[in-house]
Amino acid sequence: MRPSPLCIGPPPNRHIGGPPSRIQPKIRTEAFLEAMASVGLKPVSTISTDYTTGAAVSATKRAMAQTKAPTAFIYRPDLMAMAGMHYLRGTGVEIPRDVSVVGFDDQRVAEYMNPGLTTVARNSTQRGTHAATELLRLLGVDLPGPGPLDAPRLIVRGSSGPAPNDKASAEGGAKP
Template identity: 45%
Template structure:
């Protein structure tokens, strides 16, 4: 220990000083601070302790040159509201992603993208140029989505949570099939005796809402029925409430309404109740996501459990795999399942 201490008097400590003090090779020190290779936790701690004692820190730019790794992945959420909101379903998604990143000391670089407020392409380009993330998880794919080509051009590995608008453009994670949950919901409502079922779905132009609307209509046709109505509104409680009011104002309102998300369904229930109608006696309601909040509302919400945590975890596993990491954890992705609670019941005879 005389050597490093002696060296410190004459200049900045070097990686060799740290290696000597910790009793390891300089390469091992490099691995500890670059997060590359495999170093046992006790050895890594000894290296860090030596670095602390010598007040040595690696040159970050040198690390970047050596490793070309940001040790972070990006998550891009889009929000059509005036503020960059992180929706309730995204909480599960983020938690699932973190469940794989956190143990690897990867950071999650969150970017909430306000639709129409940024030059989206310039934004991604800037992120890639700055080497701020090693790969990116994308959400909310739209028909004609250009982000996948852009990511390929930029050399940034990408995984989509959801289904892309055409095959082969990007790696992705989704239920198999992506419409899973819709046929089961239609069967449940028709089985209860509903003939006038409406679908207040997510925005037009988005891939998954499109797929779900088609599956909804197809499954009703399977039962010899046509939809009471299918509407496309923004992913927001306010938009769902407004559309619900419109549906209840028609001469023959639906006896059951399926909503694009749980929060939309809850806003729909409140709208129905605010008019003096009862859920499910007057109108049955079904949500789509399986958020915990569905158990807390009155009546408890019938919904499709889509396992947001698992989706996030599976997306992170796929992306880390593309980055060359070994994933030893289990990353199951269960098929979405209809959870029947209190918000659905047979329709009253008219």
């Protein structure tokens, strides 16, 4: 999956995901950083948390308190992105004017957020079926191979846009 220029501006950006003690968040973070590097984007700062909304809000607060505020937040999963958006809007931050927010999972409620949450969609049912089929085959059950998985897709909605510096350049304004 390639990072989208629609939602990832110049650093600093923040990737907020699961605990590094679990294999899934570790693999996702490594893949995300590799994808960023593959298109020439600088690495983002990763904040590891548990998957709770409270942890998302706490990580967002810490990131916003830093000297240079982020131009984008990338959360895993969508629920954390929704909590981060709620916190940011409560502090007067306008999404996407001031900062872009991107989630991961494409939860059904994501499109109904205000603004709609830009997210990465993946076919969870297909992935579960694939995993179960592979497990059963490893246990000796005679089943055909599950076939290839659909690639994740970026669903662009209203929570992402050009980075603040990019907007100033496009409008002929000076960069801060």
